[in-house]
Structures are given as C-alpha cells and as structure tokens.
Amino acid sequence: MNWSIFPYFAAVSVLLWAAGCFLPRRKAVILMGTGLLVYAAFIVLYWAGLGRPPLRTTGETRLWYSFFMMLSGLLTYLRWDYRWVPAFSLVVATVFICLNVFKPEIHDETLMPALQSWWFVPHVAVYIFSYSVLGCAFLFGCAELAGRRSFLDAADTLVYIGLAFLSLGMLSGSLWAKQAWGDFWTWDLKETWAAVTWCIYLIYIHIRLSFKPGRKRDVCCCLLLILGFAGLQMCWWGVNLLPAASSSLHAY
Numbered sequence: 001m002n003w004s005i006f007p008y009f010a011a012v013s014v015l016l017w018a019a020g021c022f023l024p025r026r027k028a029v030i031l032m033g034t035g036l037l038v039y040a041a042f043i044v045l046y047w048a049g050l051g052r053p054p055l056r057t058t059g060e061t062r063l064w065y066s067f068f069m070m071l072s073g074l075l076t077y078l079r080w081d082y083r084w085v086p087a088f089s090l091v092v093a094t095v096f097i098c099l100n101v102f103k104p105e106i107h108d109e110t111l112m113p114a115l116q117s118w119w120f121v122p123h124v125a126v127y128i129f130s131y132s133v134l135g136c137a138f139l140f141g142c143a144e145l146a147g148r149r150s151f152l153d154a155a156d157t158l159v160y161i162g163l164a165f166l167s168l169g170m171l172s173g174s175l176w177a178k179q180a181w182g183d184f185w186t187w188d189l190k191e192t193w194a195a196v197t198w199c200i201y202l203i204y205i206h207i208r209l210s211f212k213p214g215r216k217r218d219v220c221c222c223l224l225l226i227l228g229f230a231g232l233q234m235c236w237w238g239v240n241l242l243p244a245a246s247s248s249l250h251a252y
Helices: 003-020 025-050 058-080 084-102 120-146 152-181 189-210 215-236 243-247
Strands: none
Touching (some): 003 025, 003 058, 058 152
C-alpha cells in the first residue's frame, strides 16, 4: 500500500473520533477505539508496503504521533473521565494529519546503514509515545491555567509515565548511538534539546514534591508543562530549522 490512500483512512478515523466526542461514554470509547484500529490498520499496511518501519521521516513520525495522541487521550479519558481531553487530543491529531495530507514529507523506501538496527523501532516508538503522553499533560497544564479546577494531580501521573518513556527513549538512543557511531552521547542538537526537555520535567516533579502547595507553585508547574511541551517540539522538528541541523548526526 502506498501513501496516496492515507487521506481515506485518516478521514474515517477522524470522523469516528469526532463522533465519539459527542456520545455517551460507552459508545464514545467504542467509536474512538474503532477509529484507532482503522488508523493502526493503515500504519500496518503502509509498513508492509514500504518494506521498512515508517519511522524515518518527519511525516512518518507525525503519522505515529497522531495515533499515539488519540490513544493517550482515550486512555486519559478512561482514567479520569474528562471528556474534553480526547476532544483536544483530536484537535492536535487532526492538525498533524492535515500536515501529512498537504505536506507528507515521505521520501524513498531505503534506510541508511545507521537506521538498519533493531534499536530503530523501539527507540522512535517509545519517544513518540512519550511525546503524546506529555502532550496530554500539557493540555492539563493549560486547563489548570484557564480554570479554577485543579488538574495537576492528573498531570503528575502523566508526567511520571511520559518521563519514564522519555528516559527509556534516551537510554535506548544512547545504546544505539554507541553501536552505530561509537559514542553513547555526542551533544548534537537533538541530543542537547532532549536533555534540556528531560530536565524541565524533572524540575516539574521536584517542585511538585518539594514546594508547599499554593497557587504560585501550581502556576509555575503549569508554565513548566507548557515549556516542556515546547521543548519536545523543538527536539522533534524544531532543530531541523536551525543552521547547524545539516551537520547533526540525526540529519537523515
């Protein structure tokens, strides 16, 4: 299967997700789960058609992020019953889907030697999943700033999970780098921004656990969730816009 069929699978998935946002909980979960299955079916078929994991290009990682964003939104809804979470997750996922429709950034089917490693799939998949979980934490941070209801307890859980997967991604990446380039860490652009983002979420956890409860602490934590999400975007695609991007080890 080639990329040209993607808009059809995406449209069906988005319609199912959108319908689920307006229905009672049970029907909502069924419809959104079905939408995820449709989207996953495209990923599997596209993977088979490419003959390699669709995780190399920016467009391919956006494909996975859209899927994981809705999955994280649905799981968050199941855990805390906040109906607005999958709705906002849908908005984010749809933006990335539209980017892939109008600017797919899908290139050839080959993989450079460094990417022909069994570390490739788990490393990238774990990272993208962590981005989606921390994306939901970002939504809770924005909701906390916008309203009077506290969402930071839920955000804490998401940060713990997201940071754990982010750490696994960094660890697997360092082991992969040692295998491919001979060094665990080289402080290139993407690695540096990954470290900065990781530290932002560590600071968030430190403040939540160490400082006395209060509005100032909560506002600071919300701002860190926003800053951390911005760091994730910088680490993911923003570094590609910097002048030194072409010399990065992550320039594929």
